[in-house]
Amino acid sequence: MLIIPGPASVELGKEIAKGLEARIVPMEFKTFPDGEGYIRFKGSLRNKHVAIVQSTVNDKNMLQLLFMARTAKELGAKTATAVVPYFGYARQDIMFKPGEVVSAKIVIKLMEESGIDRVVTVDIHNGKLLKHFKIRAVNLSAMPAIGEYFLKFRLMHPIVLGPDEGALEKAKAVAEVMGADYDYLIKHRDRTTGEVKTRLHKRIDVEGRDIIIVDDIISSGGTVINVISILKKMGVRPAYVGCTHPVLVHGALKKILGSGAKLVVGTNSIETKISKISLAPIIAKELKTYIKK
Numbered sequence: 001m002l003i004i005p006g007p008a009s010v011e012l013g014k015e016i017a018k019g020l021e022a023r024i025v026p027m028e029f030k031t032f033p034d035g036e037g038y039i040r041f042k043g044s045l046r047n048k049h050v051a052i053v054q055s056t057v058n059d060k061n062m063l064q065l066l067f068m069a070r071t072a073k074e075l076g077a078k079t080a081t082a083v084v085p086y087f088g089y090a091r092q093d094i095m096f097k098p099g100e101v102v103s104a105k106i107v108i109k110l111m112e113e114s115g116i117d118r119v120v121t122v123d124i125h126n127g128k129l130l131k132h133f134k135i136r137a138v139n140l141s142a143m144p145a146i147g148e149y150f151l152k153f154r155l156m157h158p159i160v161l162g163p164d165e166g167a168l169e170k171a172k173a174v175a176e177v178m179g180a181d182y183d184y185l186i187k188h189r190d191r192t193t194g195e196v197k198t199r200l201h202k203r204i205d206v207e208g209r210d211i212i213i214v215d216d217i218i219s220s221g222g223t224v225i226n227v228i229s230i231l232k233k234m235g236v237r238p239a240y241v242g243c244t245h246p247v248l249v250h251g252a253l254k255k256i257l258g259s260g261a262k263l264v265v266g267t268n269s270i271e272t273k274i275s276k277i278s279l280a281p282i283i284a285k286e287l288k289t290y291i292k293k
């Protein structure tokens with residue numbers, strides 16, 4: 001298998017290639033003065049299985065993935081696997097308001113039409129989206145790797161916390177690796193007064209314990225900051241924060257640290273300064289299963 005690291009995932013692509021002892025296809029990427037991109041494959045793909053590694057963090061990265069996939073097939077690649085660690089638009093998965101574009105479904109169609117044969121992603125925001133693919137689509141979990149990362153710290157009787165019920169399975173997966181407790185926050189509205197109170201679902205005692213907040217995405221940081229402020233009111237010490245996708249817009253990292261987080265860590269699904277956990281081992285393991293076939 002040949003590895004094609006896309007511009008959004010250069011380092012991760014290289015690491016995956018190393019793990020697989022696979023060759024990298026030399027590529028040329030540049031941007032014209034008007035902002036349009038240019039991509040050139042500088043190696044042969046004929047009769048090879050290729051894996052294009054490219055998170056779709058923004059529209060440009062999405063187009064680059066589609067361009068690379070289509071061209072790889074036109075250049076004679078036998079199969080093209082799209083490794084899309086961060087799957088952009090996965091949050092726009094249903095029509096919330098009439099007339100809204102359901103971007104996630106269109107992206108899936110575009111990927112299929114570009115000639116992609118398989119998709120490998122990691123902690124996609126809504127796993128149910130995979131059902132819309134006609135091609136094979138696999139969703140890996142970074143949560144065990146996040147658990148392994150936090151095992152290195154000597155944490156006090158830790159609790160892994162999801163910001164909401166949707167993050168419960170993720171908290172559980174991290175906690176299982178650490179042999180820790182896990183829970184999520186639940187919102188309760190008083191039917192008489194209308195007052196909203198947030199509490200731990202299981203009402204476990206948090207006193208003197210370390211908390212790790214985990215989520216799939218940290219974008220503006222608002223979700224995590226809200227959890228930290230609730231925990232503060234419970235008298236909890238500064239929390240650790242882990243996520244798969246550090247999107248981190250509008251100074252999110254600074255804001256989270258400013259709100260009292262002890263440490264914020266993410267994977268290299270998006271290459272940022274907090275991307276301390278590599279997805280290369282789990283992705284390489286998955287790709288190995290295709291090489292054997």
Ligand code: R5P
Nearest residue numbers: 215217218219220221222223
């Ligand atoms: C939402 O359902 C996601 O799982 C994340 O909690 C959300 O995308 C985080 O966004 P933000 O950092 O902007 O609060």
